[in-house]
Amino acid sequence: MDDGGSRVTRGKVTIRTVAEHAGVSVAAVSKVLRNAYGVSDALRQNVMESIETLGYRPSAAARGMRGRTFTVGILLVEIGNPFLPEVVEGINDILAPSEFKSLMGMGRSHMPVETSLIEQMIDFHMDGLILVAPRMSGAVLDRYARQIPIAVIGHHEATAAQFDTINSDDQCGALLATEALLAAGHRDIVMLSQAYAPDSSHAVAGQREIGYQLAMQRAGLPGRIVAMPYDGDSVPHHLRQFLEQTPRPRAVFCWSDLFAVDLVNIARAMGLRVPEDLAVIGYDNNPLAALPLVDLSSIDQGGRRLGALAAETLLSRMDGRNAPHHILLEPSLVRRTSG
Amino acid sequence: MDDGGSRVTRGKVTIRTVAEHAGVSVAAVSKVLRNAYGVSDALRQNVMESIETLGYRPSAAARGMRGRTFTVGILLVEIGNPFLPEVVEGINDILAPSEFKSLMGMGRSHMPVETSLIEQMIDFHMDGLILVAPRMSGAVLDRYARQIPIAVIGHHEATAAQFDTINSDDQCGALLATEALLAAGHRDIVMLSQAYAPDSSHAVAGQREIGYQLAMQRAGLPGRIVAMPYDGDSVPHHLRQFLEQTPRPRAVFCWSDLFAVDLVNIARAMGLRVPEDLAVIGYDNNPLAALPLVDLSSIDQGGRRLGALAAETLLSRMDGRNAPHHILLEPSLVRRTSG
DNA sequence: CGTTCTACGTAGAACGGTGCACACGATTCC
DNA sequence: GGAATCGTGTGCACCGTTCTACGTAGAACG
Incomplete structure (x- = not known):
């Protein structure tokens, strides 16, 4: 019979709380969390139960300090273009079933805002970035790409060595x-x-x-x-x-x-x-x-597919790939009455 | 998979680097960063110069562990509605000149996604949240509002005690x-x-x-x-x-x-x-x-003003206010030929 | 029966900041 | 002239994870 009521809000439940509750070490809980090697089924089961009952969620901030945050950043130049939501949905189509979440930044069509947003995402230790039609030059992108995996949509630079590009032709x-x-x-x-x-x-x-x-x-x-x-x-x-x-x-x-x-x-x-x-x-x-x-x-140009491919490409790059991928998609004409 | 040879951490500049370069303690640099009490003009000047020459940026992830991240999260239910960009711009109008940045999450009109996004933002130790037309009930909002300052747009609940609401009438x-x-x-x-x-x-x-x-x-x-x-x-x-x-x-x-x-x-x-x-x-x-x-x-309903007011309200709440604010704006009819 | 593996678990040092307690010289007070 | 106050800067214990190195028990081996 566990103490009913205010456990969620009362004391913050950290990995230590879980460890105590399960009667194991902090490191063991961490291993379970990361699907790391060297945990028995019994231990995993035990820890999982404690996590469940305590309603524990790992802190992304703390995680970022040493490991991954399981978050990718999406940089949108501006939010007004109704074409962009499609791209974002395509990205999320791929990300949703994965262990990764996404967070978006809005560039407001202003380059200093864009760069500061990218830096902010790096400072949050996100695991990768998807940039949609960024204003900045390839050289600037290159510098950032050295710090964090990047996939770019709507930026033609098929010779870029540090990041991937996904474009419609x-x-x-x-x-x-x-x-x-x-x-x-x-x-x-x-x-x-x-x-x-x-x-x-x-x-x-x-x-x-x-x-x-x-x-x-x-x-x-x-x-x-x-x-x-x-x-x-x-x-x-x-x-x-x-x-x-x-x-x-x-x-x-x-x-x-x-x-x-x-x-x-x-x-x-x-x-x-x-x-x-x-x-x-x-x-x-x-x-x-x-x-x-x-x-x-x-x-x-199939915005949704563009987004999905960007997400897949980024995922593979975050997985260790270093050689750049440059994808070009065939667009198609949708005939209506205007011309 | 990580290559063992060429370190990615090649010359990562942290607060410690700055402290050494300026010939002061880490705590001193931290104080300058936070505009904390007890720093002389000479010290501030000195540290600022080192920060500049080294191109240092504090890590939001590390900051979040004890202090603030200077980031507010914006939760959008869905990104397709062309009305939303206005609201976001209103928010950024206020945030841009402040020391705060914003990061957005997209709810995809699905409540589990919304809640998980809010939790993610909390886990990143963001300083406050602006929710736009969230699907979830006031009770759920209340629970989250106990963990982080929240301002809500498009959710009528003028009796809510834990969070602020900004609405058009x-x-x-x-x-x-x-x-x-x-x-x-x-x-x-x-x-x-x-x-x-x-x-x-x-x-x-x-x-x-x-x-x-x-x-x-x-x-x-x-x-x-x-x-x-x-x-x-x-x-x-x-x-x-x-x-x-x-x-x-x-x-x-x-x-x-x-x-x-x-x-x-x-x-x-x-x-x-x-x-x-x-x-x-x-x-x-x-x-x-x-x-x-x-x-x-x-x-x-003046989306831009709605957003701006929400940002201002959130800012004041993050500044320590506890009493809830509930704002109602007068909408107006724009007459065109359709009716 | 001693030795080497293998599988599982733990301790403790990072990670990059914050913020409290305190040291210390220079004023000010009585 | 000693005590209290003030303005500045420092040391160090956190924050919540990950990750490396290591301990240990049981199994397999010779």
């Missing part, structure tokens, strides 16, 4: 989209891209620009890329301006649905028919593209 | 929405609500139902509430069914834009005119409501 995706517009008979195809820092050759937008240019070149047409800043509220304004120019382009390939969904909306609100007056193909196939009133054709 | 918001529909001459107003667990009187959906019923009652009309499960992909199907019933309601108040945006889309796709054939008012004023093609009237 953005060149191929852009090629697919542009070719679809070409096949529909369009020649006047503009790409709406995102302005990115000059030193970021790893950026997905840049890769998509290459794919677009390649398709145009193959068709013997001149490409035209319009770069827009992505800073929240000004986007609709810029898009409206874009549509008011004369002559207005007849077909647009958008680097992201973040722009494309708004573009279709604004175009229709201005009285333009989509796709008759303006054909649009976006990128990411985010949930909004599927809304009946939007019905946007888009490149699907 | 959901009854008032629903009243506003329903009265707007009544004022437009509608009498046949249905509320589309979310199915929630029977023991969750704290749920925002429940509060909104009360507000709706109140408005209908005041108008001398019978209310009708239709509850739908929110489990991802089945929503459009249910909404379509809802619109195919005869007689079809003329006006709908939706507990969330999560439903309302889809509802407007499906209705228009079915050839219904909004608002002439079907008036709709949603809740949350999420970014999609503002899309020109959707143009959904919605109740704005």
Whole structure:
């Protein structure tokens, strides 16, 4: 008959409490916890029972000081993009059945915030990191990767030696989209891209620009890329301006649905028919593209699969692998009525 | 598996390294780090310089064992709702200039995941928690709140003694929405609500139902509430069914834009005119409501302000306050063309 | 029957900080 | 002029784990 009531809150239950309750040494309990070699079934059973009755949970903070924390950090650049939840779910699909948990940080599209978040995760002694479309350069990533296993999504750098990369083939995706517009008979195809820092050759937008240019070149047409800043509220304004120019382009390939969904909306609100007056193909196939009133054709890069693969890759790296893995996934075009 | 030769710990700079470099005791460095009492300007200066040149960062894991980690955990029920990013940004608005950082966990709409995430954050010795619309009951929250300061958003329980709550006045918001529909001459107003667990009187959906019923009652009309499960992909199907019933309601108040945006889309796709054939008012004023093609009237609860207030409240509680604070914010109606 | 294995369990030193108790010289007080 | 006070810095015992080295009993071996 155990003392009813306030045992959980009263005295903090540590590994020592468990050891005493089970009548064994602290080290023995630790061994059970870690599935370490050298514990008899009887001991394991005994300890497990004590853990159960006491409601013991090992302290991740203390664990981190010598061993693993069984936690991986996920760094999101910004949380607003509806494409990201898919990636996170993919990661958790893999992590959930494993012994690892995840904790996320939000970069707020600001590089100093990103780096400080990574450092914070390192300081918490997390076991590995998954970065999603980080702003920082490969050199910076390299430095961190020397301290902690890292898998990166949305950062093209297939020669990186210290970390793994998992990407959709953005060149191929852009090629697919542009070719679809070409096949529909369009020649006047503009790409709406995102302005990115000059030193970021790893950026997905840049890769998509290459794919677009390649398709145009193959068709013997001149490409035209319009770069827009992505800073929240000004986007609709810029898009409206874009549509008011004369002559207005007849077909647009958008680097992201973040722009494309708004573009279709604004175009229709201005009285333009989509796709008759303006054909649009976006990128990411985010949930909004599927809304009946939007019905946007888009490149699907399989966010969930991207996340799952990143998690698997990280897991294997945390398991001791040192040779870098660089994975490239085939995207696909989801045809809807917009273009 | 670890290679024996090249140590990863190659030149790890700890508080001891700093102490040696500055020619002072470890305790002195610790004092500087914590802004503790009893350090001269000369010492502080000296230590600071060493920290700078060595690039030292204190280990959050080690810190957590006795002191604070200067980290607050944010628990998100699910990451898909576009309303949540606003809340998170509000939190970070307040946290960024403070000495605290944040780390997020994702509940995946599954209660066991939520609780395990909270426990994980406790195990990391975080200093405080902000929970956004948690599924769990007040009793469970109470138990956790005894172990760590907690501020909760989107959980109505104004009598909770152990934790703070920050809410929008959901009854008032629903009243506003329903009265707007009544004022437009509608009498046949249905509320589309979310199915929630029977023991969750704290749920925002429940509060909104009360507000709706109140408005209908005041108008001398019978209310009708239709509850739908929110489990991802089945929503459009249910909404379509809802619109195919005869007689079809003329006006709908939706507990969330999560439903309302889809509802407007499906209705228009079915050839219904909004608002002439079907008036709709949603809740949350999420970014999609503002899309020109959707143009959904919605109740704005000021997510950013909600987040900011939660962070401030938590900060003050972590500072030693014990008396619970319960904050209720006035929502407002954002009129667009849908209803 | 003594010796070597093998399997199981334990003691105690890390890990990187915090925070209390205290030492110690310089003021201030009576 | 001795005691009390104050401002600064230090020593050391924690915090809750992991991990290495070692002890010990029983089995297998020659």
